[in-house]
Amino acid sequence: MPHAVPEPDDFICFAIYSAGHAFNRLYKPLLESIGLTYPQYLVMIALWARNDQTVGDLGETLLLESSTLTPLLKRLEKSGLLSRSRDPEDERQVRVRLTRKGAGMRTKARDFPSCVKAATGFSNEALRRLRNDILSMRSAVLQAAD
Amino acid sequence: MPHAVPEPDDFICFAIYSAGHAFNRLYKPLLESIGLTYPQYLVMIALWARNDQTVGDLGETLLLESSTLTPLLKRLEKSGLLSRSRDPEDERQVRVRLTRKGAGMRTKARDFPSCVKAATGFSNEALRRLRNDILSMRSAVLQAAD
DNA sequence: ACCATTTACATCGCACGCGATTGAATCGCG
DNA sequence: CGCGATTCAATCGCGTGCGATGTAAATGGT
Numbered sequence: 001m002p003h004a005v006p007e008p009d010d011f012i013c014f015a016i017y018s019a020g021h022a023f024n025r026l027y028k029p030l031l032e033s034i035g036l037t038y039p040q041y042l043v044m045i046a047l048w049a050r051n052d053q054t055v056g057d058l059g060e061t062l063l064l065e066s067s068t069l070t071p072l073l074k075r076l077e078k079s080g081l082l083s084r085s086r087d088p089e090d091e092r093q094v095r096v097r098l099t100r101k102g103a104g105m106r107t108k109a110r111d112f113p114s115c116v117k118a119a120t121g122f123s124n125e126a127l128r129r130l131r132n133d134i135l136s137m138r139s140a141v142l143q144a145a146d
Numbered sequence: 147m148p149h150a151v152p153e154p155d156d157f158i159c160f161a162i163y164s165a166g167h168a169f170n171r172l173y174k175p176l177l178e179s180i181g182l183t184y185p186q187y188l189v190m191i192a193l194w195a196r197n198d199q200t201v202g203d204l205g206e207t208l209l210l211e212s213s214t215l216t217p218l219l220k221r222l223e224k225s226g227l228l229s230r231s232r233d234p235e236d237e238r239q240v241r242v243r244l245t246r247k248g249a250g251m252r253t254k255a256r257d258f259p260s261c262v263k264a265a266t267g268f269s270n271e272a273l274r275r276l277r278n279d280i281l282s283m284r285s286a287v288l289q290a291a292d
Numbered sequence: 293a294c295c296a297t298t299t300a301c302a303t304c305g306c307a308c309g310c311g312a313t314t315g316a317a318t319c320g321c322g
Numbered sequence: 323c324g325c326g327a328t329t330c331a332a333t334c335g336c337g338t339g340c341g342a343t344g345t346a347a348a349t350g351g352t
Binding site: 006025144 | 151152153154155156157158159160161162163164165166167168169171172173184188191192194195207208209210259262263264265266267268272273276277279280281282283284286287288289290291
Binding site: 037038039040064065067068071072075090091092093 | 337338339340341342346347348
């Protein structure tokens with residue numbers, strides 16, 4: 001075998017990197033219909049699952065830094081989807097809460113996951129296993145990264 | 147079952163999105179040692195596999211737009227790793243070629259993939275299957291995205 | 293009570309990433 | 323041959339994403 005030079009598609013990290021972009025493109029028209037970007041949508045998902053979180057909570061869930069979240073949350077606040085306010089118990093923390101408008105947006109986004117699942121062409125069972133594999137790889141990689 | 151509200155980790159797209167960030171964090175210290183960012187490293191991989199590509203070729207391989215590649219390639223050119231020049235046969239195209247320095251960098255990056263594979267904690271066989279699943283999902287999603 | 297340390301968020305600079313647009317070169321159809 | 327359509331890269335604006343740094347609040351050991 002004469003010295004196979006690897007291509008991008010040979011790398012698991014590139015597969016994930018490029019698949020992420022593919023999902024982004026798929027979501028974009030759906031999300032534009034409700035005026036969100038993909039990372040903003042993730043914040044909304046986190047808040048729909050559990051309202052009233054600190055910036056740090058959201059960062060832990062979404063694996064993002066405050067330097068990413070703060071400007072993003074300000075844009076969502078400006079859109080009227082959530083409120084940001086210092087916690088009186090601990091003034092260092094900022095509590096993020098859905099507004100009525102932000103909570104109501106959940107129904108508009110209800111069908112997006114099934115649209116996207118259909119687009120993958122994978123069965124629910126195959127998707128579940130693939131997701132679990134990716135999450136456990138993520139854990140291992142994050143563990144190794146520090 | 148009382149109305150399960152999905153969390154970010156329940157979404158295959160978030161699993162991929164966050165796993166991508168995890169790989170980025172793992173690669174960062176490795177790549178800093180040779181002065182590259184992760185997307186720059188991908189361009190170098192593409193050129194190590196096949197030298198002398200157009201911007202469009204690279205975009206097709208890496209699934210990136212010229213609006214992303216042009217500034218990135220200019221930075222790599224400024225670093226002395228590649229050259230950019232209009233194709234005399236077709237002046238619309240820009241041919242991207244490795245310099246001696248850029249070609250020589252391949253040996254410095256030779257061990258990165260095995261470092262990263264070790265960090266995932268997956269066997270070669272499991273990684274290969276996971277990669278293929280992700281690539282086929284990427285194809286399906288890209289197909290659906292247009 | 294004091295002050296060093298830690299924690300939590302914000303700010304800044306830089307590098308993606310893409311849609312929309314531009315401008316130049318080429319193509320293609322009559 | 324002529325000229326509108328197409329192709330290819332570059333530019334611009336906006337939104338991430340993060341490391342480094344700043345700042346204010348809380349903590350903890352003495």
